[in-house]
Amino acid sequence: MTSHVETNADDNQGSKRLFITLSVMLATIIQVLDTTIANVALPHMRGTMGATQDQISWVLTSYIVASAIAMPLTGFVAARIGRKRLFLYSVLGFTFASVLCGAAQSLEQIILFRILQGIFGASLVPLSQSVLLDTYPTEQHGSAMAMWGMGVMVGPILGPSLGGWLTEYYNWRWVFYINVPFGIMAWMGIAAYVKETAIDTTRRFDMFGFALLGLSIGSLQMFLDRGESLNWFSSLEVIIEASLAVLAFYMFAVHMFTHKAPFLEPMMFKDRNYVVGLLFGFMIGIILLATMALLPPFLQNYMGYPVLDVGLLLTPRGFGTMTGMMIVGRVARKIDLRYLVATGLVLMIISLWQMTKFSVDITRWEIIWTGIVQGLGLGLVFVPLSTLSFSTLAPRYRNEATALYSLVRNIGSSIGISVVTTYLSHRVQINHAVYAEHINNFNPALQDAVQKGAYDLSTTAGLVSLNNVVTNQAAIFGYLQDFRLMMYVCIFTLPLLILLRRPGASK
Template identity: 70%
Template structure:
């Protein structure tokens, strides 16, 4: 690397430290999407809560994160990406400590809501930082490293959560975030440079309100629909109507307002628009099967929670292997061919899972898990790369937020479809 190159991009001299810092933030947030699930029965006993009440520990986090994720683009443009990133890490870590120390159901629901608010921007900002830190020809490798945290975190969450709950107690599923948060904060403070700040950018309050109402109502419907018998419930019907009407009004507002909350120019990029659709599908597959297997293994096959974690962990290993392979193959193999390979492997694993019954053994679960992990790894990284390949750099903060939002919405719909 020449001195001129380094001067043009001062972050390039510290790529390793920057990558490690944003990876820690990514893993911290990604783990929390699933790590608390296996601890819910233990929380329920401590708090003296009913099944419906304890579910708000998950609902509050999911809804808050979904609502505030699209706000990432505006916040970073108005106050700077580094500043927002560091505040998000601090807020998420402190909220995690408060969750671990909570003494009542109301407290833990409130602190989980705060976790969602601060955690909403961690993954999209991590992706945006890496895209700006690495040159275009190395975006594939950068997305491979970032993808390990995004994809493996939710997969390993139940395993780690089960182990912590079994050998310590449920509070440690939140305390585990402290070392991740501290290391990530110091790394960001030392090595990441601030982006230009646009104080003139106006906040589209109506647009944000409509989008928040639509996303919030949809997430509430998906999260509570099964327990309320779906459209037999007036609450679910109301939430569905609110979500649909608010989305329609938001889209109409976006294309007619002078300074909309989300720039319509984002969707003129075909790679980006198609990428959003595909990552939505990946989200459905990723967490739908993850949500179905643990209760199947525990309730019907009689596996203890710690064994369930061990049998599901190889799925994450398969994902890591595929992502590392993609990092090496980037620039040498057409990304479309890698996505096709990933789709074939994922389809094979899903077909094999349709044959599951109570007579299968642990090896069947491990084998299909590795196959699906490999498939998702070969899809996610090339998809992340090609989605942002032609998107203008000025749209990256907003684009990465929408990319993460679509993955999360897909995950919510996938879970609702199978549970």
């Protein structure tokens, strides 16, 4: 009889965990999806709003900056009003802001509503991670992080495909309306199954510390987002933003380690696994979205694939990621997690090395295969890394630590995108100059092409046509050099594994 009661209790507990997992995953997916899903719809928004290219980019910038500034508030607000209550307010606010974004009639309106969306959505990812870590026992944290990681990793990968499909067959407004049913389901699940945490009214808000951190993060995001279009340090605006970011962060760091009640608890940084996990997360953030920022324009502009085909070619990368996470969920308790991270990094290095050999003659299968291998590697890295990062950290720091962990990964993504974009532009110019040196009357290949009538160098049209070919080849090689840069980032990340401890190796 006792055994039967215990079995029912276990079944009920398992069912409750399942509903909690599904609910927080939905909240995670709608937030991370909105970081990339709107990118595809920007040209259509631009036509509707009558905005310039520079103006419409604020639809992305406003969301990223607002989310980055608000994310560090997660730990404090959760402690003051309760984690469940904050989660419910955030899901409700994010869903309502999504409706407002879809209904916006002017550029000013959609930028304002995107700021609201970023503020409410900032806490969804760290709260979902914190809830799952508290819901599952320590020995099941690997499986819990595998399920949570599917939402975090697959969202940005599937975002461009889903955004392109919605924009093509319906309207750009559905890029935002798609959040509504999932937001409602997430809210209902969280309200029904997630437990409330204890409220700490003794903790004081460090306004000065938050202002310094917010100024640093906001300035950094503006610097990264505006730098490329303003030619980086040739612009006074970019110089001011970079200076503010560095100065404000330095002042925040000094304030945090000297103030009696700082905005972020400095004791978190005594945990070696957590600090190394932050560094790792930063590097993975660079690789995750930087590669995704390069592939769509490469396939569209130089391989000649239409938008929908590009989405289909990149989708298997998401399946590779999910496969990697499912493998981790099965073997996390049996294998040293550091071996899984090492295996994942090696797979990513192999896939990026294969991408450095791309040419206009590659087949669809080669594109799909490299994407699957890279996705599998990301899946094997992301989940064990999340588990290792929090394996030795005291539970009382989880709300604050998960917010900072997500913030650092997002900053890594922003820096990665800016770096690969700038590096691509720089390499294209250098490659064009190098190739142009070989365009002369002594080049037998050019002479042969002229004799066959491919180019008429006596006319302006012929010279323009030849220059277009040189520019095209310079750009293709620039993309390959960018893939090689990402490969080096992976290689330089490998030694960080030495610094990670196994769970249970230290208190």
